[in-house]
Amino acid sequence: MAPHTQQLTAAPAVQLRGLTRSFDGRTVLDDIDLDLPAGQFTALLGHSGSGKSTLLRAIAGLDHEVVGSGRLTAPERVSVVFQDSRLLPWRRVLDNVLLGTNGKDAAEKGREALAEVGLKGRERAWPNELSGGEAQRAALARSLVREPELLLADEPFGALDALTRIRMHVLLRELWERHRPSVLLVTHDVDEAIVLADRVLVLDRGRIGLDLTIEAPHPRSYRHPLLGEYRERLLAALGVTEDHQ
Amino acid sequence: MTTTTTTVPVTAAEDTPAVRRRRRRGLAPGKRLPASRIVGPALFLALWAAASAAGQLDPGAIPAPWTVLRTAGHLWTAGTLPTDMLTSLERAAYGFALGLTAGVVLALASGLSRIGEALIDGTVQLNRAIPTLGLIPLFILWLGIGETFKIAIIAIVVYIPIYLNLHAALSGIDHRYVELAEVQGLSRLQFIRQIVIPGALPGFFVGLRLGVTGSWLSLVVLEQINATSGLGYLMFQAQNYGQSDVILVGLLIYGVFGLVSDSAVRLVERRVLSWRRTLSS
Numbered sequence: 001m002a003p004h005t006q007q008l009t010a011a012p013a014v015q016l017r018g019l020t021r022s023f024d025g026r027t028v029l030d031d032i033d034l035d036l037p038a039g040q041f042t043a044l045l046g047h048s049g050s051g052k053s054t055l056l057r058a059i060a061g062l063d064h065e066v067v068g069s070g071r072l073t074a075p076e077r078v079s080v081v082f083q084d085s086r087l088l089p090w091r092r093v094l095d096n097v098l099l100g101t102n103g104k105d106a107a108e109k110g111r112e113a114l115a116e117v118g119l120k121g122r123e124r125a126w127p128n129e130l131s132g133g134e135a136q137r138a139a140l141a142r143s144l145v146r147e148p149e150l151l152l153a154d155e156p157f158g159a160l161d162a163l164t165r166i167r168m169h170v171l172l173r174e175l176w177e178r179h180r181p182s183v184l185l186v187t188h189d190v191d192e193a194i195v196l197a198d199r200v201l202v203l204d205r206g207r208i209g210l211d212l213t214i215e216a217p218h219p220r221s222y223r224h225p226l227l228g229e230y231r232e233r234l235l236a237a238l239g240v241t242e243d244h245q
Numbered sequence: 246m247t248t249t250t251t252t253v254p255v256t257a258a259e260d261t262p263a264v265r266r267r268r269r270r271g272l273a274p275g276k277r278l279p280a281s282r283i284v285g286p287a288l289f290l291a292l293w294a295a296a297s298a299a300g301q302l303d304p305g306a307i308p309a310p311w312t313v314l315r316t317a318g319h320l321w322t323a324g325t326l327p328t329d330m331l332t333s334l335e336r337a338a339y340g341f342a343l344g345l346t347a348g349v350v351l352a353l354a355s356g357l358s359r360i361g362e363a364l365i366d367g368t369v370q371l372n373r374a375i376p377t378l379g380l381i382p383l384f385i386l387w388l389g390i391g392e393t394f395k396i397a398i399i400a401i402v403v404y405i406p407i408y409l410n411l412h413a414a415l416s417g418i419d420h421r422y423v424e425l426a427e428v429q430g431l432s433r434l435q436f437i438r439q440i441v442i443p444g445a446l447p448g449f450f451v452g453l454r455l456g457v458t459g460s461w462l463s464l465v466v467l468e469q470i471n472a473t474s475g476l477g478y479l480m481f482q483a484q485n486y487g488q489s490d491v492i493l494v495g496l497l498i499y500g501v502f503g504l505v506s507d508s509a510v511r512l513v514e515r516r517v518l519s520w521r522r523t524l525s526s
Contacts, residue, residue, distance in 0.1 A: 062424055079428070090520045100435070
């Protein structure tokens with residue numbers, strides 16, 4: 001685990017100090033202090049309405065027009081993967097991947113990124129010819145091609161079927177191993193968080209309710225016995241009790 | 246009640262005779278008939294020809310199709326039809342080009358900037374409320390009875406639908422794409438060129454087709470009110486002399502013009518919006 005040692009000394013990729021956001025007088029994020037070390041894969045769990053998307057949008061800088069205070073530092077190269085693939089229907093897949101990039105070798109990089117996500121040969125396809133999983137792969141390629149220091153993902157697999165989702169989990173983890181961006185994955189799926197992330201945060205009423213480091217080797221199986229413990233702790237932090245057991 | 250149900254082709258029918266299932270009847274209209282656009286008009290033409298041949302139609306009111314064709318040929322070789330057609334085409338083309346330019350420029354100015362919107366949108370909406378053909382007397386006073394006022398009226402009729410549809414499309418840009426552009430670090434110019442404009446094209450084509458139709462519509466009215474040449478003038482003269490065949494020739498040519506220009510716009514639209522897959526394709 002050599003890569004980890006050098007990251008311990010590096011400055012955090014994301015630093016939040018006293019971050020507060022509110023909508024119509026309702027406080028959604030309440031005085032959050034948080035450091036995300038460079039290269040860490042973090043998952044952010046929470047109920048719907050807990051403010052997890054608000055936190056992600058704040059870090060992405062997508063919340064102009066929102067009332068708030070606090071200090072926030074984030075890397076320059078940030079990519080966002082949304083729940084919908086958000087491909088422009090009037091551009092072919094490769095041109096979608098290249099959106100916002102320039103330079104003469106951009107097209108070559110775009111092809112490489114598409115090959116990396118398993119979409120080699122689909123460069124000239126229109127987005128509406130792709131399946132849901134393929135579209136989300138293209139969206140991943142679009143975020144990769146910018147070589148992000150920080151990858152923000154807002155429930156990126158929420159709209160996919162269960163089988164495709166598992167395949168995307170493997171892919172995302174592989175891509176992370178290869179490129180080592182800092183990742184903040186917003187999800188409401190506890191298992192997804194445990195299987196993918198090295199650290200899981202639970203956001204509860206605008207505050208970080210639980211900060212859990214998951215120490216289990218990758219790749220992780222859903223049936224790994226260690227994960228059951230983490231699962232219970234996380235569900236408890238989310239206020240879910242498994243009465244039926 | 247008659248139902249046209251078909252059975253699913255069963256490969257091993259002898260094994261499963263009891264569970265033959267009726268295939269559900271689809272709710273979609275089904276496959277398109279071959280040459281379906283032409284069927285209706287062809288039938289109409291056949292009826293017209295048959296009624297004329299049988300002597301059921303008064304040739305003074307509704308001449309036979311072949312009479313209309315013969316008159317068209319005669320007007321083309323010996324009459325003023327070529328110049329009349331050219332004059333009409335020219336008017337429509339000038340008016341349309343002017344209206345298209347004005348509509349696009351105003352919609353861009355108003356759809357892409359808040360100041361532009363404040364200045365332009367209300368004014369155009371007000372203009373829209375006034376029936377354009379009602380402006381004819383005023384325009385004749387201002388611009389004289391020549392070509393200028395005709396072209397001006399056509400341009401107004403054309404620019405309004407183009408402006409309205411393009412402006413609505415520009416300002417109705419999906420907020421998710423705005424976010425995407427911000428995340429991908431697009432500049433304002435890149436955002437407009439790569440997202441706003443292509444996203445607004447479908448709306449623009451709706452306006453364009455309405456505009457093309459509008460240019461012919463206003464042309465017919467203008468040429469019948471006061472003109473000394475053009476198809477409408479030809480038809481107006483024919484009315485004075487009771488030449489219903491000439492009137493029909495004029496209508497026929499207007500129809501062909503309208504059909505051809507609409508088809509041309511649709512052809513361009515299909516090319517430009519090839520990424521769209523809709524029910525009709």
